[in-house]
Amino acid sequence: xxxMVCRCEDLTEDDIVExxxxxxxxxxxxxxxxxxxxxxxxxxxxxxxxxxxxxRETGKDIQEVAEPTARPPxxxxxxxxxxxxxxxxxxx
Amino acid sequence: MTERRIFExxxxxxxxxxxxxxxxxxxxxxxxxxxxxxxALYADGLTKFTESKKLERPRGFFCAIGKCxxxxxxxxxxxxxxxxxxxxxxxxxxxxxxxxxxFPEKDIGRGKDRTEKDVEFAIxxxxxxxxxxxxxxxxxxxxxxxxxxxxxxxxxxxxxxxxFFGSHEEDAGVRGIKIGDDLVxxxxxxxxxxxxxxxxxxxxxxxxxxVERNGRFEVYQTEGIVYxxxxxxxxxxxxxxxxxxxxxxxxVQTLMNEEGVVPGEKVLMxxxxxxxxxxxxxxxxxxxxxxxxxxxxxxxxxxxxxxSKIRRAGVPINTxxxxxxxxxDEKVEGAVVHEVDEQWNKIEGTERxxxxxxxxLAVGLRPDTGFLRQAGCEMEYIPELGGQxxxxxxxxxxxxxxxxxxxxSAGIEEATVAALEGKLAGVAAYEEITGKENEKTxxxxxxxxxxxxxxxxxxxxxxxRQGVKTCTVDEEVCG
Amino acid sequence: MIDYEKTGVVKKGDIDxxxxxxxxxxxxxxxxxxxxxxxxxxxxxxxxxAIDMDEITDVPDIDFEECTGCALCVTECPGLxxxxxxxxxxxxxxxxxxPYEYLPVPEEGDEVTALNRKGEEVQKAKVTNVRQSGKTYxxxxxxxxxxxxxxxxxxxxx
Numbered sequence: 001x002x003x004m005v006c007r008c009e010d011l012t013e014d015d016i017v018e019x020x021x022x023x024x025x026x027x028x029x030x031x032x033x034x035x036x037x038x039x040x041x042x043x044x045x046x047x048x049x050x051x052x053x054x055x056r057e058t059g060k061d062i063q064e065v066a067e068p069t070a071r072p073p074x075x076x077x078x079x080x081x082x083x084x085x086x087x088x089x090x091x092x
Numbered sequence: 093m094t095e096r097r098i099f100e101x102x103x104x105x106x107x108x109x110x111x112x113x114x115x116x117x118x119x120x121x122x123x124x125x126x127x128x129x130x131x132a133l134y135a136d137g138l139t140k141f142t143e144s145k146k147l148e149r150p151r152g153f154f155c156a157i158g159k160c161x162x163x164x165x166x167x168x169x170x171x172x173x174x175x176x177x178x179x180x181x182x183x184x185x186x187x188x189x190x191x192x193x194x195f196p197e198k199d200i201g202r203g204k205d206r207t208e209k210d211v212e213f214a215i216x217x218x219x220x221x222x223x224x225x226x227x228x229x230x231x232x233x234x235x236x237x238x239x240x241x242x243x244x245x246x247x248x249x250x251x252x253x254x255x256f257f258g259s260h261e262e263d264a265g266v267r268g269i270k271i272g273d274d275l276v277x278x279x280x281x282x283x284x285x286x287x288x289x290x291x292x293x294x295x296x297x298x299x300x301x302x303v304e305r306n307g308r309f310e311v312y313q314t315e316g317i318v319y320x321x322x323x324x325x326x327x328x329x330x331x332x333x334x335x336x337x338x339x340x341x342x343x344v345q346t347l348m349n350e351e352g353v354v355p356g357e358k359v360l361m362x363x364x365x366x367x368x369x370x371x372x373x374x375x376x377x378x379x380x381x382x383x384x385x386x387x388x389x390x391x392x393x394x395x396x397x398x399x400s401k402i403r404r405a406g407v408p409i410n411t412x413x414x415x416x417x418x419x420x421d422e423k424v425e426g427a428v429v430h431e432v433d434e435q436w437n438k439i440e441g442t443e444r445x446x447x448x449x450x451x452x453l454a455v456g457l458r459p460d461t462g463f464l465r466q467a468g469c470e471m472e473y474i475p476e477l478g479g480q481x482x483x484x485x486x487x488x489x490x491x492x493x494x495x496x497x498x499x500x501s502a503g504i505e506e507a508t509v510a511a512l513e514g515k516l517a518g519v520a521a522y523e524e525i526t527g528k529e530n531e532k533t534x535x536x537x538x539x540x541x542x543x544x545x546x547x548x549x550x551x552x553x554x555x556x557r558q559g560v561k562t563c564t565v566d567e568e569v570c571g
Numbered sequence: 572m573i574d575y576e577k578t579g580v581v582k583k584g585d586i587d588x589x590x591x592x593x594x595x596x597x598x599x600x601x602x603x604x605x606x607x608x609x610x611x612x613x614x615x616x617x618x619x620x621a622i623d624m625d626e627i628t629d630v631p632d633i634d635f636e637e638c639t640g641c642a643l644c645v646t647e648c649p650g651l652x653x654x655x656x657x658x659x660x661x662x663x664x665x666x667x668x669x670p671y672e673y674l675p676v677p678e679e680g681d682e683v684t685a686l687n688r689k690g691e692e693v694q695k696a697k698v699t700n701v702r703q704s705g706k707t708y709x710x711x712x713x714x715x716x717x718x719x720x721x722x723x724x725x726x727x728x729x
Binding site: 001002003004005006007009010013031039040041042043044045046048049052053062065067069070071072074075076077078080081082084 | 160161174241295296307308332462472473480481
């Protein structure tokens with residue numbers, strides 16, 4: 001039975017529940033342990049579902065659950081964007 | 093394969109460009125100029141766009157607006173191209189690569205010179221809120237730059253084929269598509285510098301923003317920012333919820349109303365809020381059967397008039413119902429639903445199968461606030477506004493100096509409120525940055541505030557009204 | 572909970588309707604908009620001042636005596652919730668005008684299927700008038716008098 005939570009990283013509801021049982025009981029910990037929300041969509045589809053599961057499993061109120069830290073780049077960009085131009089080669 | 097393009101529509105005239113062919117995995121596929129790769133492939137009958145990276149599960153397109161990466165393919169030898177936001181070209185070579193893409197066939201380029209530029213106002217997001225903020229700040233004399241990742245501005249207005257509600261003074265009775273076009277025209281007329289196809293990828297200290305445009309990295313040092321990045325569609329947990337054929341309502345709208353391609357033949361709509369009801373109506377207009385609308389709550393979430401409209405067309409709406417499973421191996425071939433009691437518990441014996449090939453999720457929106465969190469704005473969870481929202485003053489300033497918010501990013505509401513919030517944020521940002529407060533700015537602010545108050549009256553306004561009260565703080569608190 | 576909150580289907584008793592005397596006089600508006608939503612284009616479009624609202628979130632307050640049944644508001648209402656009924660048409664038949672935004676668009680004289688508020692067939696009916704405003708049409712159907720409070724939808728076959 002597969003109920004998908006994080007489409008980018010292929011994390012199912014069972015994966016999240018298991019991680020919470022292992023003690024990863026905060027969004028930031030789940031993110032570091034599972035790469036939850038670290039794929040190309042940057043947590044746009046999975047965050048809410050993971051928060052709900054976290055609340056259900058730990059009894060926390062959703063208001064106490066902090067969203068994981070947001071960092072640039074917020075969208076996928078090619079590596080070449082961050083690399084410097086070849087020496088002696090300016091913009092075309 | 094069945095042709096999924098819409099050629100006759102009661103509301104929209106699809107102006108297709110020249111017909112040509114491109115190569116998909118060694119096969120010639122028809123496309124029209126202006127279509128995205130994903131919509132041309134979907135129109136041709138493709139449902140499986142990729143395989144997921146660990147479990148190798150089939151995936152279809154999902155969001156249709158370049159956010160989810162479920163449609164990534166190799167294009168002309170370059171892997172990981174988001175086909176839903178890339179226009180198809182004659183002779184293009186496209187293939188699926190699933191979890192294991194080939195190494196790029198050729199050098200795909202290196203960094204280009206970075207540019208850094210000073211601007212007065214940066215408006216992020218070209219929907220109703222961002223456009224109104226830009227128009228207003230420019231009208232007052234500001235140097236305004238508007239950034240949007242799409243080629244066409246207007247945000248979600250461009251897929252709204254229905255006539256808008258609201259006051260006749262605020263464009264009620266006009267279709268969303270038209271409102272979007274009018275606002276873009278107005279912004280151009282007012283001298284707003286519009287940057288389409290430009291992605292804002294990060295916030296850096298002292299109101300610097302980083303953008304990506306055409307493979308180039310650009311940095312803008314701004315004095316004031318209005319963030320109007322909109323909302324994200326909520327996803328729903330049920331078995332096989334990632335099968336091709338399970339699509340977000342927004343994705344379906346994009347495919348159907350912008351690209352002119354129907355999602356399938358028989359749709360199960362999950363969610364009876366206004367989005368679910370309106371998209372159901374739009375599906376019917378495109379000639380697609382809506383087999384049923386289900387709603388987990390005991391009552392319909394959206395307006396009675398929207399519900400009545402689809403009921404008259406014979407679509408059943410079943411409240412106290414939830415979806416538990418999507419059926420099918422490679423794509424949706426049905427769904428399993430059952431009834432729930434007031435405590436959301438399953439009512440035994442009510443489980444049944446629904447015959448459908450599309451499951452459309454319209455289960456709410458949540459504010460897109462990643463940029464604001466990067467900027468250090470204080471956030472609070474406000475259920476009435478759809479999730480985490482930034483604390484702000486009555487005039488839409490966040491807890492960070494010179495950073496404003498408007499529209500769905502400030503809390504989920506209707507498009508008219510978004511536009512009015514944009515107007516208010518535009519004036520307030522102008523006042524703060526230029527130090528110019530005068531009769532004109534006062535009267536514009538009053539218009540916007542009165543308009544917002546008017547829209548939030550009545551029973552439907554009670555929810556946002558309560559939410560906004562909780563996250564509105566005094567100017568002193570904002571620092 | 573009121574029924575329509577669960578079903579999306581209003582009943583005659585949920586709406587403000589003209590009395591029998593007014594109905595016999597000629598065409599008149601029936602507005603099936605029962606919630607306090609922020610919307611007012613019907614007020615602005617009426618040339619006779621027959622529709623009024625104090626607040627934008629009020630339900631339309633209709634003066635049936637002022638209403639001429641011109642049906643301009645039928646195509647103007649974003650909720651497609653306005654109809655015009657004409658019981659003065661003949662002894663057995665009456666007319667119902669309703670908004671229509673599907674394909675195909677019928678022509679005058681065509682036979683169509685008249686539906687109730689649940690999309691169920693009530694009777695076959697003749698289209699007596701087709702008016703276009705923007706992309707929205709107002710279709711007038713000739714139906715049996717006894718069905719005047721049931722017929723609110725239409726199915727047009729290709």
